[in-house]
Amino acid sequence: QVQLVESGGGLVQAGGSLSLSCAASGSISSINTMGWYRQAPGKRRELVADITSGGSTNYADSVKGRFTISRDNAKNTVYLQMNSLKPEDTAVYYCNADGVVVVTAPRLRFAYWGQGTQVTVSS
Numbered sequence: 383q384v385q386l387v388e389s390g391g392g393l394v395q396a397g398g399s400l401s402l403s404c405a406a407s408g409s410i411s412s413i414n415t416m417g418w419y420r421q422a423p424g425k426r427r428e429l430v431a432d433i434t435s436g437g438s439t440n441y442a443d444s445v446k447g448r449f450t451i452s453r454d455n456a457k458n459t460v461y462l463q464m465n466s467l468k469p470e471d472t473a474v475y476y477c478n479a480d481g482v483v484v485v486t487a488p489r490l491r492f493a494y495w496g497q498g499t500q501v502t503v504s505s
Contacts, residue, residue: 384408384484384494386477390462391499398503399465404477404496406458411488414481416453416460420473420501427476433460445471467503474498 390402406413417432417440431441431451439451450463460477477496484492 384410384479384482384492386479386494386496388475388477388496388499391475391501393502393504394467396467396469396503396505398467399463400467400501401464402462402475402477402499402501404460406479406482406494409485410458411483411485412481413455413458413479413483414491415479416458417478417480418451418460418462419476419478420471421476421498422470422473425473430475431462432478432480464501467501469503469505471501472503473501475501 385407386404388404394400415432415434418430419427420430421427433439433451433453435455448466452461476498480493482492
């Protein structure tokens with residue numbers, strides 16, 4: 383069984399910074415893409431940023447230049463550094479791991495979600 387455990391988040395004033403981390407644990411052989419999504423009240427879950435095992439990144443237009451995603455493949459951990467936060471960044475942030483290969487089923491690919499962590503930006 384694979385688990386994603388998120389940490390970080392919290393309450394910050396507009397213009398401030400927060401960092402999130404997400405560690406994947408279990409019988410993992412490899413993970414293709416790790417990323418962060420967010421869901422604000424009454425809105426659909428949206429991609430914030432993701433990163434492949436090779437280091438290619440993808441960002442939502444709304445966070446480009448403010449957020450930075452990084453990854454430690456050896457630790458199966460993904461990070462999100464969030465700077466210049468705005469009230470509209472307030473949401474529950476979810477970690478995602480896609481294209482996960484587990485030791486017991488090397489021909490299959492799985493996707494997993496973290497439990498979510500709240501980020502609140504006050505104006």
